[in-house]
Amino acid sequence: MTSSFRLANIRPQTAAVILLAALPSCASVPLHQGTSLSSYKDMAASGGSLTKAKLRVDPASVLVARTVRIVPTSAHPGNSGALDPKGLALVANAIDRALCTGLSDRFQVVAANQPADLVVHATVTDIVPTNRTAAATSAVASLGTSVALAIPIPRIPIGLGGLSVEAEAVGQDGAQKAAMLWSRGANMLTTKARISSVGDAYSLSSAFGGDFSRMLVRGHDPFKGKPAIPSIQKIKASLGGDPKYDACKAFGSAPGLTGAVAGQLGLPPSWSDKGAAAPQ
Template identity: 50%
Template sequence: MRPLRSAGYVGLLAVAGVMAGCAAAPLVQGVGLSSYDTMVPSDGVLTKSRLAVNKDAVLAARTVRIVPTSFPSHIAPKLTSQQRMLVANSVNRGLCVSLSDRFKVVPPDEAADLTVQAHVTQATETDEVVAGISAAASFGMNFVDLGVPVPTPRIPIGMGNLSMEAAATDASGRQQASMLWARGANAIFSSPRASKASDAYELADAFGEDFGALLVKGESPFGASGIDLPSAQKINSAMGLPPKYAACERYGRYPGLAGVVGGQLGLPPEWTDKGAKPAAPAAPAAAATAP
């Protein structure tokens, strides 16, 4: 039976090759950057991008603050306000953890060498029904004994995409780094989840990682030789442990094991990710004393 199982596995890989694909993702320029003139193409294997960076100025910076990501309501209008906030927070958290590799991250109301803000410029909702079917099929394959692990591609229909832009400005407001970024969900590597926001949520974290890497290295994160192993602080954060800097706590922690299990089961990210921490209530004003 082993040769038959191997033959079946090869057949499944062939089917996977036919089905594999990415959702188209256009580079969409917004209005959030002060300049787009010096950007040059710098694409990755799955990512389209245009970027510009003043390497000397960026590498000289030691502190950074993050202004919350904007996600206008007219973009991906079928998403709920909760889903929109979850996607924007995924960008913020990805940025904070990625930037922590070299910078000290301070709260948004403190001065810093660099100020970072990102904007969602385009997004396509995930077909939650098709994603749910894909998740169920993938989960079912885990119980099929083929003798070897079986990569189960998701159905390449109704996959979402995300387009972003971001800039890092210095203390005087001059733009020192910028990026236009776009990526679509992939039939092999993107987790199918039964939520309209699932692909945008996953891609948002990838953008945060990429733009953070641009500032950490002072150069394009795409096309570099070799493989960069994740730092200890990134691994800890991915496991849901406390982030390196307290300023990152405002974006909540990664769901860790609950997120991994939820992804395997196709659960919506809204179920496993608690999102940003609620803002602390303002201190009550002192009571006026009678004259």
Template identity: 50%
Template sequence: MPLKEGGTLTSYSNLGAPKGTLSKSRVYVDGQRLTAVKTISIVPTSFAFSAASRVKSDADRLMVSNALDRALCIALSDKYQLVPAGQPADMTIRSVVTDIVPTNKAMAGVATAVTVGTGFVLPIGVPRLPVGLGGLAVEAEAVDSGGVQRAAMVWARGANSIQNKPRVSQVGDAYGLASKFGSDFSRMLIAGKEPKGLDISLPSRQRMQSLLGGKPKYAACDAFGRAPGLVGAVAANYGAPPEWTDKKPKPLMTH
């Protein structure tokens, strides 16, 4: 999955050279300026026109956007106070899906049948068939209250046979990869520098609660729905479309 610029960042000149193997990225982070940040707001992720045209359903695009923003919101809650979009904050995050490779639903169904079926007769799991895999490309930036870019990332990753379970949905892979991007970008903001190597730290208590579908640390995160939790994990093992278990945001009360 190649990196793809969408022309939505304040600047691309600060970005470093492309790095990474599974996930490719170009990043910039002003760690010194981030030390003063206390509050963050997240603008709901949007799709570039070329990316949106590759996914037929508005609901599917919204589901991918929510998964990305939810992952950001939950992870960033470890260090920052999250406030609703549109409210004053020290830092605002804007993300755009610049490209998406739809998952081939028919091949995902075949891969699920092979994986689940062999699981009943073999002592080890069989890798996913390397056919019809999806991918995702995203660019995002964090700007301060004056509109100055303090962090940015252009990121891309394709699904693989080992780490990504087949799901019978056009956005089956993009849905999972969106959460991966949210984790990568938030990790950079929290550390104030480009992350090195795998993240082997244990998740915090608040993050575990949120990932299991519980109440998030900050109410602002409810704008992106709650994580599917254990039910979602079980459904994913059997190739169920993510919309079966994804928890949509609750409508805001107007009175």
């Protein structure tokens, strides 16, 4: 290679790889503190390789609890006016569904009109909108290339969205027993592009529900320790089957295989997710 080598000599495919490598591979979503928690004191920084979090948990109070009630998630991000209201409702409900399924591993989930040892409530504090044009381009390119080469390809790392949520569990005495601030951005490898402004937030909602419910089930930081094998009831519910407890039916059934196919095609969440069940 001589000193006269220039960028123009680089093959287009190689140049594309270099360009993609120079772009951020995931969206950056800062922790967004809202106003819905009863206390923000004594929260310790935590999180994983993709997730930012701050949390606190009282193990003794959480582990002695046997019943839990879920208050439907509130969704009031600062940019809510720019988001599709139906899509925003699907994000909130997907969080509730994930919480209900995850908490069912140890707790009995009771209906809204029943007393419980713990009351859980989450609030969407921020959503980084997904760029629908970029998502559409990624979905088409991924589908065509995957079919031609029989291998998945990363999505275009432009216009990636994200989600920020806060939640707490309150005991019968009205005191906070556990709390979490949580944020995560979509990434080009594991988050499928959906042609919706809330596409990435919807995809990430189950990750939050899993992290928060795992904190209550285990009674400690969910980002520490070895990952657990999903329970049979969790697998059944994720495939669209009936949940373990009737109270979880309020949040509707998971899209299951239909949702997985819709995700692969890049379709908006509303194409496969029916949302919360109609009030009885």
